Ligand code: ADP
């Protein structure tokens with residue numbers, strides 16, 4: 206019998222290896238930009254099409270390559286960056302395995318134009334699935350352009366595995382941002398599908414963050430600085446009230462590389478403890494510098510994990526550095542989220558009693574017409590950025606007139622008292638007496654007696670259910686209320702494609718919106734939400750939509766209806782009078798599924814007499 210072991214032909218070996226280096230367009234972006242930076246470029250331009258599936262092109266003004274180097278660069282294990290094994294432990298550059306270009310060329314159509322600064326002519330190389338189809342001398346600018354087209358054209362299984370264009374786009378953008386955040390000294394641009402997404406001139410780190418995430422960040426950033434023998438920590442954290450509902454602005458870098466590390470992220474979370482409500486993630490941009498020998502950069506090219514020799518010490522330094530930064534800027538003591546969630550009531554002095562307030566109610570008030578209920582005047586308002594608080598409340602001043610409509614001619618000073626006493630004011634009289642009016646508890650739940658006990662209703666969730674049903678069944682007409690003054694809202698680049706995707710559906714729901722470059726032009730909003738602040742409503746709607754984006758059970762229009770309902774619904778923390786509560790209860794029980802929100806969260810909790818009696822036994 207003849208021998209059976211054969212060497213794989215090199216193009217197959219390359220395709221297999223390519224799978225390790227290149228998973229998706231974003232991996233190509235990473236490899237190409239890193240090569241440009243290693244080549245000493247001061248300007249790097251990224252162009253992508255269809256989320257990078259059709260084209261990823263990187264142009265730099267770096268060293269360029271000679272004709273021979275250009276050809277060599279596509280060979281596996283061809284690298285100019287290490288020549289001895291020792292070099293591996295002293296790495297200053299990003300690449301070193303000499304695999305990226307060989308791998309990319311095995312699974313895409315690659316064109317390279319490159320010219321050294323001292324050469325008269327450059328070289329153009331066209332590479333089609335491992336073999337070089339042509340090479341010729343051309344006129345071209347100094348530096349290198351590499352265009353990668355039709356990724357995975359010869360590996361259909363991988364191509365099919367790629368996400369939607371918007372998904373791939375966002376990964377490409379992530380990669381671009383990660384590099385941009387460590388190289389503010391490089392002028393970087395990004396165009397996608399013919400549109401300029403970013404043009405970031407050379408600057409410093411703080412300015413780069415602002416370039417990427419918007420001017421609002423100027424006020425949000427708090428510097429972090431700590432230097433010890435083993436590590437230097439620099440960077441910024443965002444003030445706690447600007448925490449995100451997704452951890453998508455949590456960046457760690459070590460020696461100019463992005464990395465992920467749950468242990469160190471935890472150090473930051475604990476420094477923020479008590480300042481950020483559950484479910485929110487602090488935003489941060491933290492840069493570590495450590496001696497290269499003390500760092501194990503996992504030699505797998507695509508992995509983002511690293512291992513510090515002094516992990517525990519670094520954890521402690523990081524935590525204290527962040528705490529100190531928050532303390533120094535007086536961020537920590539001024540915030541109290543528990544307080545923000547409810548009305549701000551001064552603590553009782555010893556011996557002081559509170560009189561139940563008399564609340565005169567305007568029976569014409571309809572909570573479903575005007576859902577923007579104001580907060581009391583005493584609540585903390587330490588954030589200067591305006592707009593949203595991290596708990597979803599706005600710090601927009603209450604509309605005095607609405608408030609007056611709501612309470613009839615309520616006196617000012619009564620406003621401040623009613624929270625503490627909502628239960629006692631009606632428990633004894635109303636509940637026990639035959640009419641059994643509902644009672645509000647903690648401005649969040651509605652207690653209503655039923656035949657065999659009582660139920661607690663989550664007021665916010667109940668209202669979401671009601672509004673959602675109405676929106677879906679078009680009971681709330683999707684008539685547009687045109688704004689007196691058009692408003693403009695700056696959109697974050699990473700969100701832009703999502704806004705584009707949902708724009709038509711939003712307009713179908715009663716908005717009148719347009720996108721102009723990176724701004725949302727707000728011309729009208731649903732009549733049913735006419736008294737709400739349009740930017741706040743859209744921001745809340747969008748945040749909620751993003752969270753539900755990956756949910757496969759609902760289609761876009763249902764998700765948007767749900768997000769709009771969530772934005773419009775009366776939040777916890779708003780006082781309701783008994784008419785409003787009864788109205789809410791009636792509508793809830795008339796809805797399609799009173800027990801659960803469209804997302805399956807419990808709206809009603811029942812307490813039976815048996816349970817209650819048991820508790821007293
Ligand atoms: P590595 O970066 O690990 O060395 P690559 O396959 O990414 O391996 O690149 C191979 C070689 O091609 C690099 O070592 C470098 O010499 C050269 N090269 C690649 N991209 C560029 C570029 N944009 N400018 C100059 N040289 C480049």
Ligand code: MG
Pocket residue numbers: 236239240299300301303305306
């Ligand atoms: Mg490389």
